[in-house]
Amino acid sequence: MSLLNITPADYRIGVTLLSGGLDSSTCAYYMSHAKPGYDEMHAVSVDYGQRHKKEMEYAQKTCHHLGLKHHILPVPNIFPKSMLTDTNVTVPDISYDEIKGVSPTYVPFRNGTMLSLVTAFAEGLIKNYEDGIRNGQDDDVLPHMPSVQADVYFGAHSEDAANWAYPDCTPEFIGAMANAIHVGSYGRIRLVTPLQWLDKTGIVKLGDFHGVRWEDTWSCYKGEEKQCGTCPTCLSRRKGFMVAGVVDPTPYANQIGEL
Numbered sequence: 001m002s003l004l005n006i007t008p009a010d011y012r013i014g015v016t017l018l019s020g021g022l023d024s025s026t027c028a029y030y031m032s033h034a035k036p037g038y039d040e041m042h043a044v045s046v047d048y049g050q051r052h053k054k055e056m057e058y059a060q061k062t063c064h065h066l067g068l069k070h071h072i073l074p075v076p077n078i079f080p081k082s083m084l085t086d087t088n089v090t091v092p093d094i095s096y097d098e099i100k101g102v103s104p105t106y107v108p109f110r111n112g113t114m115l116s117l118v119t120a121f122a123e124g125l126i127k128n129y130e131d132g133i134r135n136g137q138d139d140d141v142l143p144h145m146p147s148v149q150a151d152v153y154f155g156a157h158s159e160d161a162a163n164w165a166y167p168d169c170t171p172e173f174i175g176a177m178a179n180a181i182h183v184g185s186y187g188r189i190r191l192v193t194p195l196q197w198l199d200k201t202g203i204v205k206l207g208d209f210h211g212v213r214w215e216d217t218w219s220c221y222k223g224e225e226k227q228c229g230t231c232p233t234c235l236s237r238r239k240g241f242m243v244a245g246v247v248d249p250t251p252y253a254n255q256i257g258e259l
Contacts, residue, residue, distance in 0.1 A: 013040050016028045023243060044071050
């Protein structure tokens with residue numbers, strides 16, 4: 001089969017990698033509003049031993065609102081310890097602009113691992129659909145086996161890629177993964193990155209356009225009762241809303257910290 005001659009699919013599946021944060025939630029809304037629409041849509045959260053599960057609780061809220069099927073894939077004890085997986089490491093109250101080099105929240109090859117898992121999950125969805133069509137019939141007696149296409153959505157954006165703070169969010173990484181996913185699935189799965197060239201302000205504007213329920217998103221690294229408002233991702237979140245001119249409904253624990 002030539003990957004250069006792929007015809008439009010008869011059946012389309014949308015799958016988004018959903019952490020429950022602002023970026024991935026915007027991706028979920030973007031996918032749900034895609035035109036033409038998908039015949040079925042799923043959201044996948046990965047439990048990789050992160051220091052708290054707040055994001056996944058908020059991911060469930062987004063899935064409930066959008067009518068997405070929510071799946072949690074457990075991947076325990078695979079990543080080395082980092083600020084996002086070790087509760088003994090203190091989360092700094094600084095902005096991303098103050099971080100030089102690799103971000104202290106970088107989990108080695110986390111995104112590559114999660115995208116591989118979600119791609120395999122999407123392959124399973126394709127197989128389930130095809131098996132349902134066959135329903136015990138031999139391929140040679142089927143009048144037509146519908147073609148199936150799956151799109152995997154990933155919320156990497158330009159701020160994460162800047163200065164290679166997160167190398168698994170860079171255009172170089174995304175291009176390589178997109179090619180691997182496309183070739184490795186016989187051209188039936190495509191990586192979609194609608195936020196790739198946006199900063200946090202652009203993401204807030206895009207999410208606002210698609211009606212994202214921001215109160216159903218969680219960004220804070222600390223996982224306390226309220227989002228702290230002072231860790232790197234909270235500061236980025238607050239600044240994004242402020243510059244975009246969009247009301248931020250988040251009840252932060254405090255409002256100190258430079259924006």
